[in-house]
Amino acid sequence: MSNQAVANRYASALFQLAKEKHDLKKVNEELQTVKTVVETTPELVQFLSHPKVTVAQKQAFIQESFKGLSDISVHTLLLLIDKKRTDIIVPMINKYKELAYEAQDMAEALVYSTKPLSEKEQDHIAKAFAKKAGKSKLEVKNIVDSELIGGIKIRIGDRIYDGTIKAQLDKLERNLIAGTR
Known part of the structure; x- marks a missing residue:
């Protein structure tokens, strides 16, 4: 079984547990910190995958390092260590986030701009898109992204809304080369 398939299974199990405990958002925030x-x-990755470090030592280290996290999050990490699956921590967290967002009818929007956006601008973009x-x-x-020149580019899942000056200039260049208007 591929690592992604295993990560998906762990993420699904964690998602179901967090959903039952009504902790989807909290667990997601904690897992993003872990990620x-x-x-x-x-x-940390070297330590967790080192063969000479015992499982008990790895688990004790995780418990001490992440003691501010909920039991669900810590126990998931301990289980991954016990099953020697530390290589799937990041893919599992990514899949969990996807499942949690879907359950909450949410999505993540990556907004590329030439300067940092204010909270008000981010809220406006969130509502509009x-x-x-x-x-x-x-x-x-x-x-x-300083290469954009101006405007913004928004990526939501696999959709891209590109309103940047760079994109407009690229389109103009392609049209001029193709000889169209």
């Missing part, structure tokens, strides 16, 4: 730590700390995405709510994540 950030795992992705920014290669030493939630209907287009067919969701009741969007969570906006602003990514600053």
Whole structure:
């Protein structure tokens, strides 16, 4: 079975448990913190996958490091360590987020802009594009990209809304090369 399939199974089980306890949002926030730590700390990944470190030592380290998290989140990490599945932590978290957002009729919108957007601008974008995405709510994540020149580009799932000056210039260039108007 592929790692993604295994990650999906763990994410589904965690999703069902969090749903029963009415903790979808809290568990998602905690898992995003874990994901950030795992992705920014290669030493942690090396430690968790090192064959000479015992399972008990790894579990004790996780319990101490993430003691502020809910029991659901910590026990999931401990289970992954026990089953020697630490390599699927990030894919499992990504799948859980997808399931939790779907259950809450939400989506994540990646908004690329030339400068950081204010809260008011982000709220306006979330309200305007939630209907287009067919969701009741969007969570906006602003990514600053100085190559855009101006305007914004929004990615919601696999849909892209590109209102950047760079995109307009690229389109103009393609039209001029093709000889059309």
